[in-house]
Amino acid sequence: MPVMGVTKFQRFFRAAAGLHVDKNDLKRYNDFVNQKLYDLCLLGRSSAMANARDVMQVSDLPITKGLQESIHAFDELEEEIKVEPILEHILAQPPLEVELSEETKQMLPWVAGGMSVALARTFKVIEPDDKNPGTLEWERVFHIFDLLL
Numbered sequence: 001m002p003v004m005g006v007t008k009f010q011r012f013f014r015a016a017a018g019l020h021v022d023k024n025d026l027k028r029y030n031d032f033v034n035q036k037l038y039d040l041c042l043l044g045r046s047s048a049m050a051n052a053r054d055v056m057q058v059s060d061l062p063i064t065k066g067l068q069e070s071i072h073a074f075d076e077l078e079e080e081i082k083v084e085p086i087l088e089h090i091l092a093q094p095p096l097e098v099e100l101s102e103e104t105k106q107m108l109p110w111v112a113g114g115m116s117v118a119l120a121r122t123f124k125v126i127e128p129d130d131k132n133p134g135t136l137e138w139e140r141v142f143h144i145f146d147l148l149l
Contacts, residue, residue, distance in 0.1 A: 002030045003085055003112055015077050017120035020132045028138055032119065033112050034089040036149050040111065044104075045096045056098045058107045070121075071114030081109040081116075119145070 013019040047060035
């Protein structure tokens with residue numbers, strides 16, 4: 001299930017980084033956010049299990065300073081991401097072996113929003129004058145995130 005619909009996706013990228021994206025970019029965006037959230041949850045699971053807990057807390061998620069700043073920037077954009085599609089995707093993946101606390105579940109849309117802001121702004125770092133990122137730019141940005149998250 002998608003993190004955002006087409007219209008919201010386009011409006012969000014314009015507000016976050018002045019970019020014009022089209023509906024063809026939506027699938028790769030949704031796949032990116034869903035995969036990176038699951039990756040963060042896998043690392044959070046390791047932290048919870050290392051602390052002998054079977055419930056993952058927000059503090060178990062590896063939220064870096066940069067991601068935290070992007071979460072705050074997302075909050076300032078006054079956009080909204082629903083928690084249900086995110087949880088559906090995470091639950092459809094191989095089991096995490098720990099439960100997500102309610103606080104963690106409620107935090108995931110904010111994390112997704114922060115990653116989305118960081119994603120949009122990364123396009124402007126690699127191609128400052130480009131207003132409409134193409135496949136090559138998407139691949140470059142994904143590679144950068146794969147190295148960092």
